[in-house]
Amino acid sequence: MTGISSGDTATGAWEVTLSASSSRYDCDSDGWLAQEGDLLAALSAEVGTISRAHRAAGDATKGVGETVVIGLASAQLIVAMVDCVRSWLQRDTSRRVTIEWTVDGRTETLTIRHSDLDEETLFRLQEAFRARIGE
Secondary structure, three states: OOOOOOEEOOOOEEEEEEEEOOOOOOOOOOHHHHHHHHHHHHHHHHOEEEEEEEEEOOOOOEEEEEEEEEEEEEEEHHHHHHHHHHHHHOOOEEEEEEEEEOOOOOEEEEEEEEHHHHHHHHHHHHHHHHHHHOO
16 A cells, blocks of 8 residues: 555545455455455445555565555445445455555554454444544
């Protein structure tokens, strides 16, 4: 996600970057591309327009592909994004999603793995995002 900025947009939406990765698949394998495509399609359907930022080269991980930028302008969009991530992570224990955002010039990063899918963790994520957009 290097070089991607997140924060407030001119439209008032708060931007976060999101990237998916896997410990099982190479980032250019057909299997991974299909899985990544499922997540991006679900996000687009539920959250609306997403911007594809770049393709990251995997370092120590296998599947690190698209990084997307999502504008979150309401609590409903935050819940929709978290629900999409939860649903996608539940299908394969090798998956993880990294979400990055900027608060007061400080970059915050959260990586969620299949094992982190308890309701408390996801609720705290939603509440942090809601507080950021003032809802």
